[in-house]
Amino acid sequence: MSEVFARYREAQQDISRGVLDGLSNTMGGLDFTRIDASAPAWVAASSAVVQRGYQEAVTAGSDFLTDFANEGAIPKRFQLKPATLDSKLVVTSLVTLGPYRAKHLMAQGYDIDRAIREVFTAVSGAGMRHAMAGMRETVTNTSKTYTRVRRIAKEGACGFCAMLATKDYWIPSDQEPATSAAAVVVGRSGRTRGPQSLGAQYHDGCKCTVQPVSDELQPEGYENQLEKFEDAYYEARRRAEDREGGAAVGKNVIREMDKLRREGWF
Ligand SMILES: [Zn+2]
Known part of the structure; x- marks a missing residue:
């Protein structure tokens, strides 16, 4: 594949x-x-x-x-x-x-x-x-007529893309994509995220691709890459919340994501 x-x-x-x-x-x-x-x-x-x-x-x-x-x-x-x-x-x-x-x-x-x-x-x-x-x-x-769609970001993608790449669902292989797509599916790490809203969320020069979600259909090694994006996302949110003393604003989370990327998190 x-x-x-x-x-x-x-x-x-x-x-x-x-x-x-x-x-x-x-x-x-x-x-x-x-x-x-x-x-x-x-x-x-x-x-x-x-x-x-x-x-x-x-x-x-x-x-x-x-x-x-x-x-x-x-x-x-x-x-x-x-x-x-x-x-x-x-x-x-x-x-x-x-x-x-x-x-x-x-x-x-x-x-x-x-x-x-x-x-x-x-x-x-x-x-x-x-x-x-x-x-x-x-x-x-x-x-999307048949299943969810996910965004695939490259290693070293910017914080914005890395964050959006984590906002998808994993579909267990024992479920039909068409039916499970409507259900909440738990990520590999057990954490769940909301469905991503696709559309205009691609910046100039963005290397992200989109594809139907399937746990078997993904670039080689992507599972690990996604784990890194996900770990960074939670860390970024935590840092942004600490800084703001409450719920983090999206753009601040992205800024923290960019910092984590420079720190080598993904
Ligand atoms: Zn990007």
């Missing part, structure tokens, strides 16, 4: 790289000395790049669902629910991070090269995230 996860990550990287290259090509079309005049063509070209990446991501997500179905995580004859892109959202995001931000930076006296670099970083980060939603949403929407 390991090779499926390796390919899954690789596909995600390839699509990201394609979007990055595409946006790097269109970047020259945004003329920082004539922002308003060059913006419409730049937006059209750049949103085409993101949409192409999104469609590739939907296709890749569908392929992995077939793999997951073959592994029994979802039925063999699953009903595919391909994600659909709201292209208006992409355009809004590109306009805001592109021409709009470019004008703002230029007005602040940034030199052109630095402004271009800043704009490109923001635009490409958002573009890759939008494209990747095609894969994440296709896998999520299709899988």
Whole structure:
């Protein structure tokens, strides 16, 4: 099964790289000395790049669902629910991070090269995230008809991702995923967490993948990785509570998680 996860990550990287290259090509079309005049063509070209990446991501997500179905995580004859892109959202995001931000930076006296670099970083980060939603949403929407969906974070992921990765359920192997998904399932360590809310919770450059929950279907060694995330989460919450003298605020828990990551907890 390991090779499926390796390919899954690789596909995600390839699509990201394609979007990055595409946006790097269109970047020259945004003329920082004539922002308003060059913006419409730049937006059209750049949103085409993101949409192409999104469609590739939907296709890749569908392929992995077939793999997951073959592994029994979802039925063999699953009903595919391909994600659909709201292209208006992409355009809004590109306009805001592109021409709009470019004008703002230029007005602040940034030199052109630095402004271009800043704009490109923001635009490409958002573009890759939008494209990747095609894969994440296709896998999520299709899988959740049958079971829960979990977020898989990489070793050394940021505190935010590590925290969210622990918010899923383990399904005992003697239960049918479809029925047990509705029940509370206890984690390996006996601790339970609420279901994770998936959707917009992926940051730019996020390497997390999503997949149907199954105790047998996970990257090799992930159980141990997840234990580390989980231990860190409880420690982070404890530290945040100590600091605040009460219930910890989410963002403070994430800050503690990031500290624990630097301390080598995960
Ligand atoms: Zn992250």
